Amino acid sequence: MELGEEIAQRTAFGQALVELGAKIPNMLVLDADVGPSTQTHLFGRAYPDRFIEVGIAEQNMVGIAAGLSTLGFIPWVSTFAVFMTKRAGDQIRNSIAHARANVKINGAYGGLPTGRAGATHSAVEDLAVMRAMPGMIVMDPADPREAIACAQLAMDIEGPVYVRTVRCPVPVIFPEHHKVALGKAVKLHEGKDVAIISSGMMTPRALKAVEVLEGQGVSARLLHMPTIKPIDVEAIRDATESIGTILTVENHSVIGGLGGAVCEVAAEHAPCRIKRLGFPDIFLESGDDEVLFGRYGLDSAGIAAAAKALAEGGKKG
Numbered sequence: 001m002e003l004g005e006e007i008a009q010r011t012a013f014g015q016a017l018v019e020l021g022a023k024i025p026n027m028l029v030l031d032a033d034v035g036p037s038t039q040t041h042l043f044g045r046a047y048p049d050r051f052i053e054v055g056i057a058e059q060n061m062v063g064i065a066a067g068l069s070t071l072g073f074i075p076w077v078s079t080f081a082v083f084m085t086k087r088a089g090d091q092i093r094n095s096i097a098h099a100r101a102n103v104k105i106n107g108a109y110g111g112l113p114t115g116r117a118g119a120t121h122s123a124v125e126d127l128a129v130m131r132a133m134p135g136m137i138v139m140d141p142a143d144p145r146e147a148i149a150c151a152q153l154a155m156d157i158e159g160p161v162y163v164r165t166v167r168c169p170v171p172v173i174f175p176e177h178h179k180v181a182l183g184k185a186v187k188l189h190e191g192k193d194v195a196i197i198s199s200g201m202m203t204p205r206a207l208k209a210v211e212v213l214e215g216q217g218v219s220a221r222l223l224h225m226p227t228i229k230p231i232d233v234e235a236i237r238d239a240t241e242s243i244g245t246i247l248t249v250e251n252h253s254v255i256g257g258l259g260g261a262v263c264e265v266a267a268e269h270a271p272c273r274i275k276r277l278g279f280p281d282i283f284l285e286s287g288d289d290e291v292l293f294g295r296y297g298l299d300s301a302g303i304a305a306a307a308k309a310l311a312e313g314g315k316k317g
Contacts (some may be wrong), residue, residue: 001144001176006169009201010108012144013165014039016151017076018046026072030065032058033078038108040078058088062103066095069102074155078206081123081164082116085130096160097133104154105130105162110140110200111251112279112293113137113168118199118286124172124279128256129227130162131178132215137161137182140250140258143173146226149180157182166251168289170201183230191219194311195239198249199225199258202298206249216304218311231261233269240270247275247307251298254278273313277306 001007021027021043030052044051054061058079065075077084084107085092096103107126114121130138137157141147147165154161173188188203189210198206203224213220221243223235239246246266248259259276266272279282279296293299297306 001172003089003172003175005172007144007166007172008169009147009165010037010039010145011149011169012147013106013163014042016148017043020151020155021047021050024074026074027155028052028068028073030054030061030075030077032056032061032083034108037167038080038106040076040106042296053290058083059091062088062091063095065103066091066099066101068107074102074104076104076106078108079105080109080117080121081126082109082121085123085126089129093133097136100135100159103160105160107162107164109167111162112284113166113289115167119284120225122284124253124284125256126164127178127228127252128260129258131261135159136229137227139163139180139227140200141165141180141226142200142224143170143200145172145174145176145178146180149178150226153180153182158169164200166201168201173204173207180226181317183227183232185232185235186224186226187221187222187235189220189222191221192243192308193219195221195223195243195246196249196303196307197223197225197236197239197258197262198245199228200251202249202251204231204280205300206296206303209298209307212304213307216308218308220307220311225258228258228261233265236262236265237269240266240272244272245310245313246272247277247303247310249298249303250278252278253281255281273310275306275310277303
């Protein structure tokens, strides 16, 4: 895995499960008939006795995993994020979150990119749902290496964890042996005119936007949030106090995800001007991923334009 190489997070996640399975004999993987899509089938090939294909029965899958956790197993449950957080939401709440069951949850195909599955499979509200689940840790990795790091960290945590992964290839931006610290941001660029706070696959795009902004004379701080819950309160507070203008960028609805979390922290600690860049209050349509990302300003050019406008507005204020 080389810096700049484009690799699908789902592929990295599937390989991470295989590697973790070799070290953790009581780890299981349960799948809802999407193993080739989410790449959990790699674990199934390596450890067929520890892979349970439940079929298109997400609620049952979650209930089975919760039960297995009481027997000392550490189960992963995996399916598309839209089905995981909606169809199985009741079971996740009552059988996993309420019970503090040691179950790990993979919400695959997060956000817009769903390939041929189309608009019905996009998940633009899963982070909001899982953030509101008491006791649930929520991770949104930026690149393939961080998807692996999040899977590893999830296994080190006692209790429920939600790891969101995306279908499409994303560039590797982190070096080898990159680690994720729970509730800690990763500062990828220092700046003074505007702070960009991003998560998930938007972070590589935000990095490119920072380069564009530099060429336009705008100095941008870039903070990546690998964990949406807990979130790095101190990093947000420092940005609000030292810069005072923040742009949040996410592959999710502007309601209840990263932008909502940042606004909550700012409102309590140091209110400032914040713009949330994500999907508006809509269901997405089917179409080419990049065309749709561009339509909502979620390509590098759109991120740079939003950050520049915010920075210039801050100066005028």
